[in-house]
Amino acid sequence: MARGSRSAQIPDEADSKSQRTRARILDAAAHVLSVKGYAGTRLSDVADYAGLQAPAIYYYFPSREDLIEEVMFAGIADMRRHLQEALDELPDGTEPIDKILAAVDAHLRHELELSDYATASIRNSGQIPERLRTRQQKETNAYNALWLRLFSEAADAGQLRSDLEIRVALGLVLGALNWTAEWWNPRRTSVDTVVANAQSFVRAGLSPASAPARRRRGSGSRR
Template identity: 35%
Template sequence: MQADLRRPSKGDRTRRRLLDAAAALLARDGPAGVSLSGIAEAAGLQTGSIYFHFGSKDELIATVLEEGLRESLRHLDDALQPHPAGDAGARLWAAVRAHLDALVELSDYAAVVLTMPEPDSDASVATYRSLMQRYRSRWTELVEDAQRSGAVAAGPEARLVRDLLFGAMNAVAGTRRRPGRTPADCAAAVRELLAGPLGPPPGG
């Protein structure tokens, strides 16, 4: 009783351990490759505890994604803040850099949400389908602005451009752990390769 609001309760800490373990394993193996017993073991707990806190595998994954989404959106907003609403090209560039940063430097949560395949046909992941939509639509707006301002070719559908950017960034980021390859390398490659259609990176 008299719960201290500052100190997390024992239940909260258990919940956190489960989420951390799930995020780490999801980032490595994807939703299909991860088992609840694996997550529970990595968290030093029993699989039953997952059901108390989350109710199902899908709910657990959805929660991890939600945390990752929140983190990613916060990161994106931070990166966009210095750039005025008018300069759509610079804003899109900043978003690219933020996305790559998130993939290579932020927590597993961000990595999970950014690389999760779009769950088109998989009924078992219906729960978190809508979550992903928020991050994607944020990007669609950035692309639309850039197209309106002429910084990006106006021909292709904005959602298509967004998917192309996602695919390129995630593919390159997926190679970041190879020997002799640094996160900076990956970011530089994406920036340089996309320099044409997006215009030159603002810094020079």
Template identity: 45%
Template sequence: MTKADSGDRERKSDRTRRRILDAAADLLSRKGFDGTRVSEIAALAQLRVPAVYYYFDSREAILEEVVNIGDRMAVDNVRARLAALPPEATAMDRICAAYAGHLEMVLKESAYTAAAMRTLGQLPPDIRARQLEHQRETGQLWRDLIQAGVDDGEIDPGLDPRAARMFLLGAVNWATEWWNPERGSLDDILATAQRLIRNALSGPGAASPPGTAAQGAASPPGAAAQGAALSPVFSPPQL
């Protein structure tokens, strides 16, 4: 066998493996961990079941890799968005960029990232333990972002930082359940999410951003109306 033949075979093997993972991610994001079967993965990947087991030892091994990929894609995108910010970005700017980066992957790459986020509570104990080990660094990233906002006075001191962080992560992780790209662009959704996050975390105890009137100082005309316009308003869904 020539090196070219070996390379072709490796590339074909990689493509087949990716087909299996793509199929598993699609099923996992829709059916959850317990509802995803190897026979369904094989059918969606247009393979026979024995071929799937040639690449993976078990159903759990396939699904664990999907979760790992989805989690890694989300973290990488968050870090990329943070790295793209200018040096003068505030703690709140960084928080909003991070949540937007996470949400972008939940919606844009929903098969993998949504599968990872949806199934965290469904994983068997051994897989869950490995996931928690992988996520310690990620968890510290989110804690540091929120704590920086608290330290800089940009987050309402009346908020519980951990609860605020988890509420917001839960909200963005759930977005895949209702978002329809035909009813709003990804950019619009990300912009809306950042605005809501900024408003939710800021409060009467938060420090004024640079260049704005100090707390307690006279507000410029129209400031109250502008503040009210920034507050998220709940509207009941049309039934």
């Protein structure tokens, strides 16, 4: 259930013992948050999970809210970085629709493989109090802007069906992706299968019917 820690993904984050403890607390908070929700996240549970006593958390974070805010922020911030990197790696001239499929791949793999942070961030975005949202909101907007640009480019290239409204279509796609965390069972389906199905579903769901169902050239998937 618990998935990879952030520090393992991000260079220059695991240094001194102190920083490692801090990371352990963040990871624990992300995990508890993704399971219990904002209001249900108790510092004692986080501390248990991190292997220390609750008051120790205060050595690293000024308050419960700050800790949670950082987890939520890291959730989308990492997601955005991950997506940006995936897009940057695409060769010039990649078709808009293939960029979208690459984004589907990046989003899903990050959500399912890498991080309680993503789940925490996704599940609790509607429940945290306003005052914790500022940084997260900006990052979310930036993330959505990335996606929106992809969709706009696809629309401009005639690769988006004309009966779809861009924003609505984007909401539906992101929903399909975000929700996987709720039902995906790694023992029944591999991540690869989920990714492949999602890409197929999204491509067909968005593309104009006239477009011959070209075999995709692996551009959106790393394997």
